[in-house]
Amino acid sequence: MKAAVIVFPGSNRERDIAYALELTSGVKPAMVWHGDSALPAGTDLVVLPGGFSYGDYLRCGAIAARAAIMDAVRAHAAKGGLVLGVCNGFQILCEAGLLPGVLMRNSSLKFIARNVHLRVERSNTPFTRRYNAGAVIEVPVAHGEGNYIADDETLKRLEAEGRVLFRYSDAAGTVSQSSNINGAMNAIAGIVSDNGRVLGMMPHPENHVDPSIGSTDGRALFESLAEALETA
Amino acid sequence: MKARVTVTLKTGVLDPQGKAIEGALKSLGVDGIDSVRQGKVFDLELGGADKAAAEAAIKAACDKLLANTVVENYRIEIL
Amino acid sequence: MKARVTVTLKTGVLDPQGKAIEGALKSLGVDGIDSVRQGKVFDLELGGADKAAAEAAIKAACDKLLANTVVENYRIEIL
């Protein structure tokens, strides 16, 4: 796996995700500065990490989405390259037009930092092949604006095409209003692009990869990617 | 030259913040406000004196950055 | 009845958002915009027909919630 983690001013989980990538694949990812115009040669996975790029000012992810490196990220995605955006990374992908919809203020209007349960909706993707479809995982969230919103037509398409990979649920996998921590439409926690190669998700699988730190429920996502890239 | 850009959500786009404010106003005992939608304003200062050039710059700023035209509309006023 | 409340930062109060936007516009190649200050607008709908009551309600909303009068000013327009 040749992963590139993009670092924007205000990114703050780039080290967390680099650690998870290295732990699961054995390879250190390249850290790529937002002002660069090209990805390292041979990059097969681009990761947009969590954080508050540009302070989350204006709209979360808006300024980062227009950074120089994003043209290279778009080109990588257009070629069918894998892209993972977590939290602020998801917001950036939406602002950059690589994923549909927007992430708005949590319905509680408060920042939410705690463990949540996610139902894994599909297992036949490069991001989730090491999970079983319908599995419930426990990972943390830490965001103020994770309330996913899209217009009706987009939402219908996302559902019809099976592009929702993760939903907020309870420990038994039941999705209800009370498990939907931020008010997201259809309790959406993560979606993929129409070719299934770009994933944006609000929760932080990278923070649950160590048995002594929370749990290891997030690990399989990175193992899935490593495996997908190995067998590709 | 001074200008103001007002960015508002398109009709039909859900505004969770506005909804939450509606609720908060009720619980604060402020009555009579039925609906709230939140938007943004940007007060700009421009160096040049050419109005057309200023408008073009502001329009570019809106399209490229200030508004997310998927869900937002904008309006420019030169003051 | 419809009304618009515009909330802006008091002069001299730091606006980190505006500062970040100025920088972003420069790097996007949008020239000529020297300074940006960001504020909020709230578009309100009110049920009653009494203008004075509406104004009073809006003023209460601003003081209690919509504006942080320590650092922000607000303006009410009944439309």
Place this chain on the structure above:
Amino acid sequence: MNPNEPKIIPEPKNLPEPKITPELVASHGLKPEEYQRILTLIGREPTFTELGIFSAMWNEHCSYKSSRLHLKTLPTKAPWVIQGPGENAGVIDIGDGLAAVFKMESHNHPSYIEPYQGAGTGVGGILRDVFTMGARPIAALNALRFGDPDHPKTRHLVSGVVAGVGGYGNSFGVPTVGGLVGFHTRYDGNCLVNAMAVGLARTDGIFYAKATGVGMPIVYLGSKTGRDGIHGATMASAEFGEGAEEKRPTVQVGDPFAEKLLLEACLEIMASDCVNAIQDMGAAGLTCSAVEMGAKGDLGVELHLENVPTREAGMTAYEMMLSESQERMLMVLKPEKEEEAKAIFRKWGLDFAVIGHTTDTLRFVVKHHGEVKADLPIKELGDEAPLYDRPHVPTAPLAVIEPESITPPLSNGAALVKLLGMPDLASKRWVYEQYDSIILGNTVQRPGGDAAVVRVEHGPKGLAMTADVTPRYCEADPFEGGKQAVAEAYRNISAVGATPLAVTDNLNFGNPERPEIMGQLVGCIRGIGEACRALDFPVVSGNVSLYNETFGRAILPTPTIGAVGVIDDFSRSVGIAPQAEGDEVFVLGN
């Protein structure tokens, strides 16, 4: 983003400064005898800018004039202490060539006036204290005290302060791992916001404020200077009264994004060996930082204020010297590394400018467009600050209550339910779930237990940390209350399996000019000292916040104790959750 190159605002004429009158002196929080001290020291009437500089240097917040005498009695040494009180933060050796750098600081008055910004900038200030020393912050804690839950202002203060603490720490990217929240009517008009930060550095990579060498360029780095918080440090030490609301516009606004850039830029220039001395601009901004840099290095300092990056046009020397704009640093660079450092500042998009140089005159000279606005003896500004041995009376012991004399008003069951419903004992989830407690991926014991445990790098070592105090004990008996706070912090650290190493304290009290209040302060400090000596638990940093009163009513004496300990294998730390059904429960101690 393009770097904003420093802009020099042309300002050919300086405004005339106001005349010094007794009223002006008083409005700077200086007592007539303190003003007399200034006249004796400099042998002439100070200029307006100089008066501002003295007011900043000599107020309670910067000079510790009421507490210094007593703070000196605290134990500060142990073989593992690398740096005790007196620097931006304390430093202890935790083995393997690593050091923990930590401190706690209050932002009480600003948080009462504007809870979101006040609390946020409090967090920002303490983070800067830690990374100024070369440490990357790895955890934050916060100790909060509010008035009665039914008091009309409490709700607003709680939600604003909690959002502000979270808003700053979450964006900056430090896990907020612990703290405390308490309520009591004595905090109705004066909430307490004590923020603590813990950072990690290499023992051979600690940076200090002391400048060396004559003619060295002094560099300003960070956000531009505005009129924020002018008189903020003076406000932070002024008793509240009717006029408090009018002091509002002086509130500083925090920019955690700028702080994050400042952190990365500072750590990068430190790693590139560009830094000779560094000091953050905290309370009393440019004044305190520049004076300290020179005085500690036995050097003079000359500043040229027209080079200071400003946000507003027409700022005067007085305003620039007293501004408390946030996210700013002052440093002396190694001359041969200047270009390398500047490239780093540009990369992070930060404003910077050379605004002065060190001299061999031991004078603090401030010039603005060539005009001398201040020319003061640099050492004496700090060393000759007033020092008070304020009269104090011991707190009268309370009458002993015999248990037999009390008829329980409630049955045990009803009492338990009542206790569980008390805000002080209720779960604090509502608070700490607004704080990102797991960012950086090292939080082993999260909020909700006795002490937090954070893995050091990727282990196996861990650091344990806590903040604690029980104000009603301190009110009943300051000496015992001070001891108890230290003992509880020590127990919190022990309870997770770590070895307690050192303490930072934040002493929050009322008006020290009242002998009863001074008695509480003296008693608590004696108690803290006694417990720390007994436990070999030195105090390595701290902060004092006095004048926490409204209309003559003081807060409960609240000496918050922050503590740090080390555990060799973090995976052996324990939390408060029972592990399995059928586990046995033991009580240790009497």
